[in-house]
Amino acid sequence: xxxxxxxxxxxxxxxxxxxxxxxxxxxxxxxxxxxxxxxxxxxxxxxxxxxxxxxxxxxxxxxxxxxxxxxxxxxxxxxxxxxxxxxxxxxxxxxxxxxxxxxxxxxxxxxxxxxxxxxxxxxxxxxxxxxxxxxxxxxxxxxxxxxxxxxxxxxxxxxxxxxxxxxxxxxxxxxxxxxxxxxxxxxxxxxxxxxxxxxxxxxxxxxxxxxxxxxxxxxxxxxxxxxxxxxxxxxxxxxxxxxxxxxxxxxxxxxxxxxxxxxxxxxxxxxxxxxxxxxxxxxxxxxxxxxxxxxxxxxxxxxxxxxxxxxxxxxxxxx
Amino acid sequence: xxxxxxxxxxxxxxxxxxxxxxxxxxxxxxxxxxxxxxxxxxxxxxxxxxxxxxxxxxxxxxxxxxxxxxxxxxxxxxxxxxxxxxxxxxxxxxxxxxxxxxxxxxxxxxxxxxxxxxxxxxxxxxxxxxxxxxxxxxxxxxxxxxxxxxxxxxxxxxxxxxxxxxxxxxxxxxxxxxxxxxxxxxxxxxxxxxxxxxxxxxxxxxxxxxxxxxxxxxxxxxxxxxxxxxxxxxxxxxxxxxxxxxxxxxxxxxxxxxxxxxxxxxxxxxxxxxxxxxxxxxxxxxxxxxxxxxxxxxxxxxxxxxxxxxxxxxxxxxxxxxxxxxxxxxxxxxxxxxxxxxxxxxxxxxxxxxxxxxxxxxxxxxxxxxxxxxxxxxxxxxxxxxxxxxxxxxxxxxxxxxxxxxxxxxxxxxxxxxxxxxxxxxxxxxxxxxxxxxxxxxxxxxxxxxxxxxxxxxxxxxxxxxxxxxxxxxxxxxxxxxxxxxxxxxxxxxxxxxxxxxxxxxxxxxxxxxxxxxxxxxxxxxxxxxxxxxxxxxxxxxxxxxxxxxxxxxxxxxxxxxxxxxxxxxxxxxxxxxxxxxxxxxxxxxxxxxxxxxxxxxxxxxxxxxxxxxxxxxxxxxxxxxxxxxxxxx
Numbered sequence: 001x002x003x004x005x006x007x008x009x010x011x012x013x014x015x016x017x018x019x020x021x022x023x024x025x026x027x028x029x030x031x032x033x034x035x036x037x038x039x040x041x042x043x044x045x046x047x048x049x050x051x052x053x054x055x056x057x058x059x060x061x062x063x064x065x066x067x068x069x070x071x072x073x074x075x076x077x078x079x080x081x082x083x084x085x086x087x088x089x090x091x092x093x094x095x096x097x098x099x100x101x102x103x104x105x106x107x108x109x110x111x112x113x114x115x116x117x118x119x120x121x122x123x124x125x126x127x128x129x130x131x132x133x134x135x136x137x138x139x140x141x142x143x144x145x146x147x148x149x150x151x152x153x154x155x156x157x158x159x160x161x162x163x164x165x166x167x168x169x170x171x172x173x174x175x176x177x178x179x180x181x182x183x184x185x186x187x188x189x190x191x192x193x194x195x196x197x198x199x200x201x202x203x204x205x206x207x208x209x210x211x212x213x214x215x216x217x218x219x220x221x222x223x224x225x226x227x228x229x230x231x232x233x234x235x236x237x238x239x240x241x242x243x244x245x246x247x248x249x250x251x252x253x254x255x256x257x258x259x260x261x262x263x264x265x266x267x268x269x270x271x272x273x274x275x276x277x278x279x280x281x282x283x284x285x286x287x288x289x290x291x292x293x294x295x296x297x298x299x300x301x302x303x304x305x306x307x308x309x310x311x312x313x314x315x316x317x318x319x
Numbered sequence: 320x321x322x323x324x325x326x327x328x329x330x331x332x333x334x335x336x337x338x339x340x341x342x343x344x345x346x347x348x349x350x351x352x353x354x355x356x357x358x359x360x361x362x363x364x365x366x367x368x369x370x371x372x373x374x375x376x377x378x379x380x381x382x383x384x385x386x387x388x389x390x391x392x393x394x395x396x397x398x399x400x401x402x403x404x405x406x407x408x409x410x411x412x413x414x415x416x417x418x419x420x421x422x423x424x425x426x427x428x429x430x431x432x433x434x435x436x437x438x439x440x441x442x443x444x445x446x447x448x449x450x451x452x453x454x455x456x457x458x459x460x461x462x463x464x465x466x467x468x469x470x471x472x473x474x475x476x477x478x479x480x481x482x483x484x485x486x487x488x489x490x491x492x493x494x495x496x497x498x499x500x501x502x503x504x505x506x507x508x509x510x511x512x513x514x515x516x517x518x519x520x521x522x523x524x525x526x527x528x529x530x531x532x533x534x535x536x537x538x539x540x541x542x543x544x545x546x547x548x549x550x551x552x553x554x555x556x557x558x559x560x561x562x563x564x565x566x567x568x569x570x571x572x573x574x575x576x577x578x579x580x581x582x583x584x585x586x587x588x589x590x591x592x593x594x595x596x597x598x599x600x601x602x603x604x605x606x607x608x609x610x611x612x613x614x615x616x617x618x619x620x621x622x623x624x625x626x627x628x629x630x631x632x633x634x635x636x637x638x639x640x641x642x643x644x645x646x647x648x649x650x651x652x653x654x655x656x657x658x659x660x661x662x663x664x665x666x667x668x669x670x671x672x673x674x675x676x677x678x679x680x681x682x683x684x685x686x687x688x689x690x691x692x693x694x695x696x697x698x699x700x701x702x703x704x705x706x707x708x709x710x711x712x713x714x715x716x717x718x719x720x721x722x723x724x725x726x727x728x729x730x731x732x733x734x735x736x737x738x739x740x741x742x743x744x745x746x747x748x749x750x751x752x753x754x755x756x757x758x759x760x761x762x763x764x765x766x767x768x769x770x771x772x773x774x775x776x777x778x779x780x781x782x783x784x785x786x787x788x789x790x791x792x793x794x795x796x797x798x799x800x801x802x803x804x805x806x807x808x809x810x811x812x813x814x815x816x817x818x819x820x821x822x823x824x825x826x827x828x829x830x831x832x833x834x835x836x837x838x839x840x841x842x843x844x845x846x847x848x849x850x851x852x853x854x855x856x857x858x859x860x861x862x863x864x865x866x867x868x869x870x871x872x873x874x875x876x877x878x879x880x881x882x883x884x885x886x887x888x889x890x891x892x893x894x895x896x897x898x899x900x901x902x903x904x905x906x907x908x909x910x911x912x913x914x915x916x917x918x919x920x921x922x923x924x925x926x927x928x929x930x931x932x933x934x935x936x937x938x939x940x941x942x943x944x945x946x947x948x949x950x951x952x953x
Contacts, residue, residue: 056781057784058778058779058780058781058782058783058784059778059779060778061628061778062786063624066789073786074786074788074798076786077784078784079778079783079784079785079786080784080785080786080787080788081624081627081654081786081787081788082786082787082788082789082790083620083623083650083787083789084620084646084647084650084789087616087617087620087646087647089617089620090612090616090617090618090619090620090621090623090624091620091621091623091624091627092624093610093617093620093621093624094582094584094610094620094621094622094623094624094625094626094627094628094632095624095625095627095628095778096624097582097608097610097621097624097625098581098582098624098625098628098629098630098632099628099629099778099779101779102628102778102779119613119614119617120613120616120617120620122613123612123613123617296608296610298581298602298603298606298607298608299606300606301604301605301606303579303745303746303748304745306576306577306579306605306606306745306748307743307744307745307748309604309605310573310576310577310605310743311743313573313576313601314563314573314740314741316519317563317564317565317569318561318562318563318740319368319371319372319562319563319564319737
């Protein structure tokens with residue numbers, strides 16, 4: 001870990017010139033997820049990203065909800081806020097709105113994002129704050145021991161729906177694409193670490209709200225999810241484009257490429273339809289969408305200025 | 320104009336310029352009521368404001384229908400204002416109105432049915448309905464007049480619409496200024512001041528609109544001068560110091576800015592929203608941000624995130640919103656995230672009475688969260704306190720690293736009262752964020768074992784990194800489920816309240832410090848309780864009162880104070896069982912919320928007198944309850 005600087009500037013910029021971080025500098029205590037859980041792969045990819053981008057740990061905040069995946073911040077050495085089930089996004093929005101200088105990540109599970117926190121998900125897409133939102137989607141409530149989630153495939157057996165999920169699964173990609181002000185939607189899978197890293201890198205560099213869905217398997221309850229795609233790379237369609245997620249090593253791994261311009265929302269919708277294909281890559285990106293904390297930026301005022309303005313205001317009420 | 324069938328009509332048409340009959344009073348209560356959209360509220364507001372500017376004490380209360388446009392000419396559509404004037408400060412809305420301007424007989428009937436009008440009340444009423452072409456309207460008028468017989472009301476028929484039509488095409492938008500002109504003549508209000516207020520109120524409108532409003536004002540004044548043998552003289556007594564006049568929500572909004580709060584995250588809810596309206600107008604020029612969230616939960620979630628990452632943020636809500644925020648309040652307690660939550664209470668449970676006052680969120684605020692969630696709860700009692708409480712709340716939140724709930728209510732939110740102009744100094748405002756490195760060996764919950772206090776780090780501070788969590792945790796914010804970790808956390812969070820309590824002084828008793836009865840109140844009932852206590856003291860009863868501002872922790876010394884009185888009784892606007900009702904026993908009686916709390920905390924047999932009328936308590940009602948209580952205890 002690097003030394004601590006007294007009198008660090010607001011952005012820490014001057015001091016950061018002299019500092020550097022290795023991957024170990026971002027590693028917290030050993031993660032207590034089951035062995036074989038996709039969360040480990042995502043944690044590693046995030047640590048690789050932090051190292052690659054050399055993000056000062058004190059300038060970086062991971063906000064999470066509740067569930068297995070929401071233990072995420074505990075296993076990092078950045079600032080973290082492990083809050084309430086479904087409510088990671090409002091907290092993350094508050095952090096970013098107040099402190100645009102910070103790098104803000106929100107980590108959620110499928111229950112967090114698509115069920116109890118679905119309202120926040122929709123509206124945060126619309127606010128478009130500069131947050132990287134990572135949805136670790138394993139199609140089940142794992143921490144509470146196997147209940148059906150909104151992304152559980154129809155027919156998947158669980159403790160709450162033992163004869164199989166009654167409803168078709170929710171489509172998080174299509175749903176996100178349908179929200180006003182959507183600006184970044186990508187999908188990756190826990191069995192393709194390099195693709196996770198490149199997807200997160202693109203999300204991090206996006207100006208606005210980056211929604212990343214990570215297809216995962218829960219080794220306890222949904223280990224057969226995406227089994228075909230995991231076993232056979234030919235069962236995956238990789239979205240490729242000069243403006244998309246560039247990962248040559250991944251492109252070599254998967255024979256099926258679909259050229260998709262991430263500026264094309266209509267095509268993105270078509271690719272997001274549930275036709276049995278597993279598609280990984282960047283569905284949509286639009287950096288022209290106004291970013292909430294920039295739109296809502298307020299000019300700071302000194303205490304003296306505020307007192308003067310308040311007195312002007314009180315004059316209106318004076319009798 | 321044909322003579323309207325009005326019982327007990329005052330003979331109008333005093334000879335012009337003749338000296339008028341003068342009523343002298345140290346207090347007078349006026350109401351202006353109309354259908355919504357006819358401007359009675361604006362008329363009442365301006366009348367209250369000019370009265371305050373001339374040096375009368377005032378208290379203005381809105382009369383608000385539940386819907387935006389209820390059917391016109393029906394009792395539920397009554398909309399307007401009550402203004403109570405006095406020589407010297409006026410601390411509450413009073414008992415019954417002594418003079419009313421009514422734009423139709425149905426809205427007047429509404430006030431009559433609520434017993435809002437005094438016997439012998441002078442009523443200036445639009446006369447056109449009595450002789451209306453529509454037979455149904457004439458019948459409704461006649462029925463209303465019959466219903467209102469027997470109270471000695473003195474009606475004065477005023478052809479408001481006929482008069483206004485000489486100036487404007489649509490009297491619906493002009494009668495209020497005509498009415499204001501009449502009131503100005505009757506109460507001797509200076510028209511120059513009123514013109515200035517009108518100019519400010521209509522500053523975004525055209526010059527023509529200003530001019531027609533002023534012409535209507537003058538017309539009303541002229542009409543009253545020529546036709547009414549009536550003047551009411553409530554002597555003014557200008558304050559020695561500069562004053563401001565505003566409602567409680569305006570005071571909260573300006574107080575929040577004066578406190579240095581810079582982020583308000585809210586979701587619209589009556590009667591809290593108008594605080595955000597005032598803030599929305601001006602907050603940005605102070606460097607502030609209002610975030611209108613997608614729901615009540617997100618509203619507090621954004622505030623928690625903002626507070627966690629920077630200066631204390633705040634959220635504004637009312638009962639139903641408070642219920643939704645409960646889980647986040649618990650999280651703020653657990654993570655020791657400073658936060659200010661304003662709850663402008665309304666009638667409950669559920670949607671309840673959205674526009675009307677109640678003090679029924681106290682126990683929900685204190686105990687609403689699962690688990691033990693100690694927090695600071697304060698209740699301003701006046702508009703002035705609404706202003707100052709925000710600085711207090713912000714400082715307590717920061718110093719004690721805790722959420723602070725400010726309990727206001729609809730009475731404070733919409734009531735208008737003059738108060739001493741705050742002398743704001745830069746030290747009121749929150750200091751700039753310290754993003755310097757934390758000291759060596761920093762722990763995120765480095766609880767002082769005596770006080771439970773600890774210093775937080777915020778993102779950006781090198782060395783201060785930790786993960787705040789709603790899970791049980793130790794000093795390093797490491798999750799721990801062992802008995803000692805959980806118990807220690809509970810002790811440390813609770814200890815802070817005891818420490819704060821030790822810094823408070825015992826509340827002042829109004830009246831003698833011993834006697835037959837001590838009346839205890841909280842929040843907006845202050846003025847009505849004190850007026851009632853003053854009345855019964857002047858009758859020779861040994862009654863005193865005490866008003867709490869801190870509800871968590873409770874102010875110290877209560878048990879000692881209570882023991883010097885034969886009986887202690889709270890007066891509150893929330894529900895309690897009447898002990899005389901069927902099945903109600905001393906054991907099963909559900910008591911007022913403060914009474915419940917005081918009984919638990921002091922082991923004194925605190926009684927209560929509570930009502931939930933959806934309107935502020937009247938001093939006369941309270942005085943009656945006090946007399947009963949003293950008689951019972953004798």
